[in-house]
Amino acid sequence: MSIFIDDDTRLVVQGITGRDGSFHTRQMMEYGTRVVAGVTPGKGGQDFEGPGGERIPVFNAMDEAVAKTGANTSVVYVPPVFAADAILEATDSGISLVVAITEGVPVLDMARAHAFARDKGVRIIGPNCPGLISPGKAKVGILPAQIVAEGPIGVVSRSGTLTYEAVFQLTNVGLGQTTCVGIGGDPLIGTNFIDCLEAFEFDSDTKAVVMIGEIGGTDEQEAAVFVKERMSKPVVGFIAGQTAPPGRQMGHAGAIISGSAGTAEEKIKAFEDNGISVAQRPADIVGLIQDVLK
Amino acid sequence: MDIHEYQAKERFALSGIPVPPGKIATTADEAEEIAVSYGGAVMVKAQVHSGGRGKAGGVKYCEDAAEARLHASNILGMDIKGLTVEKVLVTPAEEIETEAYVGVLIDRESQAATFMVSPDGGMDIEEVAASTPDRIRKLPVDPRYGLLPHQALWLANFLYEEPSLIRQASSAISQLYESFVESGASMTEINPLITTPEGYIKAIDAKMSIDGNELFRRPDVADMRDLSAEPVSERKAREAGLSYVKLDGNVGCCVNGAGLAMATMDLVKYYGGEPANFLDIGGSSNPDKVVSALEIITSDPKVRVILFNIFGGITRCDDVANGIVEATKRIDIKQPIVIRLTGTNEEIGLKILQEAGFSAFASMDDVVEKAVDLAEG
Known part of the structure; x- marks a missing residue:
């Protein structure tokens, strides 16, 4: 099994005709993801050519794409100016999952989009995230497929490339993954650590979870308590940003130590206090996972 | 992106929040001239993107224009946490009866702009939150409705007992929310919001950070970036x-x-x-x-x-x-x-x-x- 996406995922790509959208649509299709539609306003009626010569219909709007193709998931590669609208449109179109890759969406736009999605019961992952992959089943987003393998580990992370780092090392020692989720580096994200941990807890194939956090906010601290109180499966953690100075935004809009809150130290302590093994460096994650699986 | 106190006060004034007058000086001469024009006592305040300006000696009370000149010459060029002071704000000194705190920030947990207010202003809100959390009232604002009038009143009720002050604060709180949204802010703070002996409220200090992702659609706010304040x-x-x-x-x-x-x-x-x-x-x-x-x-x-x-x-x-x-x-x-x-x-x-x-x-x-x-x- 896996979480959030699997063989039944029918994907519509918002922004399919852009540079990133078209490149990654082909990558997702090569991995075997069922891409059933694309949406680019003004380009409805065109076809998008897949890597094997497949013709994917492009629509002007999400409702039409969903009605004509039965899509149940969308991925957003739309530029930041239009991204929040694209997310809202997807949320209103009858699908159940919106994966927002776009970086740079104004946070107040996202506050509105998240509120709207909560009302509609739609899950948003991201924005400013690499998406997710369920090895052997489907990939939605930009994670490089060559580094994953099928197996028993769940991976959840606020970072993109740091996730690749961890996943690559797991795969190299033969530890495949059920699903790898990048939840995004923005302050307001749709799916948080606890949502993913809970899904992994209920996923019968997941035997252990890797949780990769970073400075800023308290999501990791709350997730640590959740692990202790509600999870039977072992969790291994890593926190990036031990050398980050306070008050400075470290790339991700959400990666900032505000006053004295949200430091790596505080998060590592929360992990340790709640029974999560903490890796000192990314290369230690594998060893800790092997230990907890014994 | 951080903006200076005087810029945040400009944003506040656009929304109708009562702020004292003030002018920017880059030399001691200018500071003196401004002080003369106001007459009476003034404050000279370093404009740098850093907290703890007061502790660093960057905020001074001045009895008259001569003192304003002296303090301005000391503060201009001063180093505050690695930042050189290039500008000072000269503003009439206010008589202060009470000090309250009103702030808005993006709260990750409630996924919304969230108010924090406290009748204990003039100090670091983190300290108030740690030592006397019952002295803070919080309210996440539903982005679909914005801040509703009764919610603004509920926040103001926590600050004052006098009906006239509650009315003024309630309207300033609504205006602060408008200023926050219209500026594309990620954080803003009035600390302190004072009451004067005459029974008026005023925002005598102001802080605002702008969400960098908003700048593409807010050229007037983007223009507030102080290039000299950044390496x-x-x-x-x-x-x-x-x-x-x-x-x-x-x-x-x-x-x-x-x-x-x-x-x-x-x-x-x-x-x-x-x-x-x-x-x-x-x-x-x-x-x-x-x-x-x-x-x-x-x-x-x-x-x-x-x-x-x-x-x-x-x-x-x-x-x-x-x-x-x-x-x-x-x-x-x-x-x-x-x-x-x-x-x-x-x-x-x-x-x-x-x-x-x-x-x-x-x-x-x-x-x-x-x-x-x-x-x-």
């Missing part, structure tokens, strides 16, 4: 679309992705080195970005080695490899470059590097250890 290297990075934070070490880091960039810095430290910077070249990088990144890193005289740690996803390894090759042709780089390159289009990228005479490491630990070695040697 040249950070400005260049911003203009090139790179996230860069200058640090004190000698290992120049060039990484794709914020999380990996932080983890790379941490690993430099783990192996006994000190990172010179945080630098994320971002997604969809084109070779020009890599060239800019190298220019910025090498402009830091402390840098003794340049470390690339690239894990391609949306960033393609061939783009980065082309950028490295191109940059070494365009600019004269004296420091050794060590590279780790893996992920999307890895083979093409490695081939480009090989043909240009670079070798690459396979693991993050290997390349960081090598970089720390070279920086020390």
